[in-house]
Amino acid sequence: MVYQQLTRRVLFKLGGGDPEVAHHSTMAGLARLAKVRPAVATLRRVFGTRKTTTVFGVDFPGVVGLAAGMDKDGHALRAWPALGFGFVEVGTVTAHPQPGNPKPRLFRLTDSEAIINRMGFNNAGADALASRLRATGPIGVPLGISIGKSKVTPVEDAVEDYRHSLRALREFGDYFAINVSSPNTPGLRGLQDREALDALVGELRAESPKPLLVKIAPDLTDDAIAEVLQVCTDHGVDGIIATNTTLSRDGLAPADATTGAEAGGLSGRPLAKRARDVVAFVHKESGLPVIGVGGIFTADDALRMLDAGASLVQLYTGFIYQGPPLVRRINRAVNAR
Incomplete structure (x- = not known):
C-alpha cells in the first residue's frame, strides 16, 4: 500500500505526468541503488523469497522475471534480483543503435491499469x-536477452540483423528471446509468418547453443500460433514467450477512451485473459516451456498463469502499477504451494 499511496503517486507526477520521464527517473535511481552493496543485501533479505526451478536447462531461483522493455540497455541489472526477481530480460536490443519513435510514445491508462x-x-x-554486460559481470540470476530487427534494416535482411545481435551477445545471455511480435517496428510482425520465421529461426539456431525462445503476439489466431509452434518444433526452439503487447483495445475503461485511441501496443490488465489463453494453447499444442506475460497484477494472476501452463512468468505493467511488493507476494504464493 505504501508503494501505491506514496511512491507511485510521486512517480506518476514526474515530468508533469509524462510516463517516459518517470521511467527514466526510476531507472536512474535503480542504477544508483545497484552500486550500494549494503542496500542491495538488505533488499534481498526483504524480497528474496524464492523457489528454484529448472526450465530449458537453466536454473531459475524464482519463477518471477522482469520482462523486456523495462531495462533495455541493462543499466540497473544488479537491482532487479534484490527486488525479488528470479531472472531478468534486457532489450529488446537491435544490431544498430536507434532512438526509437518520436515522442510522446508512452501513455498510461490508469483507470484500466494499462499502458x-x-x-x-x-x-x-x-x-x-x-x-x-562485460563490465557488469554475473548478476546472480539468469539473464535473458531479447533481440529484434533494426528499423533501418529492410525486412529481407532481417536474418543478418538478428544474427549480428546474437553474435555480439551470445556469451552473456542465459537465453535469447527472438522478438518478432512488437507492433511498433514496420514489418516486424510479418516475421511471424511461417516462411519468414522458418528462415530466421533456422539461421539463429545454428549460431548458438544457448536456449532460444520466440516471443509471439496475442493477436495471432490459433491457426497462426499453430504454424509458429510447428516452425519452433522443427528447429528445436527451446520455448515460447506469450505474449507481447496487443493492438486490441478491448476491456478499456470508458475514461481511457481518448488515450486508448493512441497508436501502439497495449499491455496491462486488459490483456490478462488473452495472454493466459495463448499460454494454455501453446502448452497444450506443443508442450514447449512457456514464459507467461501479460496482465499479471496479483499473486492469483500469476498462479493462474502458471496453472494455464506457464513455467515462468514476467512482469512489466503490473510492476509499474503495483511495485516491488507484487514480486514478493507472487514469490510467497508460489513458495506456499
Missing part, C-alpha cells in the same frame, strides 16, 4: 549492451 507504448526499440545497440 500503451510505441517506443520502437529505442536502445544503444547490441555492441553497447555487450560492453555493459
Whole structure:
C-alpha cells in the first residue's frame, strides 16, 4: 500500500505526468541503488523469497522475471534480483543503435491499469549492451536477452540483423528471446509468418547453443500460433514467450477512451485473459516451456498463469502499477504451494 499511496503517486507526477520521464527517473535511481552493496543485501533479505526451478536447462531461483522493455540497455541489472526477481530480460536490443519513435510514445491508462507504448526499440545497440554486460559481470540470476530487427534494416535482411545481435551477445545471455511480435517496428510482425520465421529461426539456431525462445503476439489466431509452434518444433526452439503487447483495445475503461485511441501496443490488465489463453494453447499444442506475460497484477494472476501452463512468468505493467511488493507476494504464493 505504501508503494501505491506514496511512491507511485510521486512517480506518476514526474515530468508533469509524462510516463517516459518517470521511467527514466526510476531507472536512474535503480542504477544508483545497484552500486550500494549494503542496500542491495538488505533488499534481498526483504524480497528474496524464492523457489528454484529448472526450465530449458537453466536454473531459475524464482519463477518471477522482469520482462523486456523495462531495462533495455541493462543499466540497473544488479537491482532487479534484490527486488525479488528470479531472472531478468534486457532489450529488446537491435544490431544498430536507434532512438526509437518520436515522442510522446508512452501513455498510461490508469483507470484500466494499462499502458500503451510505441517506443520502437529505442536502445544503444547490441555492441553497447555487450560492453555493459562485460563490465557488469554475473548478476546472480539468469539473464535473458531479447533481440529484434533494426528499423533501418529492410525486412529481407532481417536474418543478418538478428544474427549480428546474437553474435555480439551470445556469451552473456542465459537465453535469447527472438522478438518478432512488437507492433511498433514496420514489418516486424510479418516475421511471424511461417516462411519468414522458418528462415530466421533456422539461421539463429545454428549460431548458438544457448536456449532460444520466440516471443509471439496475442493477436495471432490459433491457426497462426499453430504454424509458429510447428516452425519452433522443427528447429528445436527451446520455448515460447506469450505474449507481447496487443493492438486490441478491448476491456478499456470508458475514461481511457481518448488515450486508448493512441497508436501502439497495449499491455496491462486488459490483456490478462488473452495472454493466459495463448499460454494454455501453446502448452497444450506443443508442450514447449512457456514464459507467461501479460496482465499479471496479483499473486492469483500469476498462479493462474502458471496453472494455464506457464513455467515462468514476467512482469512489466503490473510492476509499474503495483511495485516491488507484487514480486514478493507472487514469490510467497508460489513458495506456499
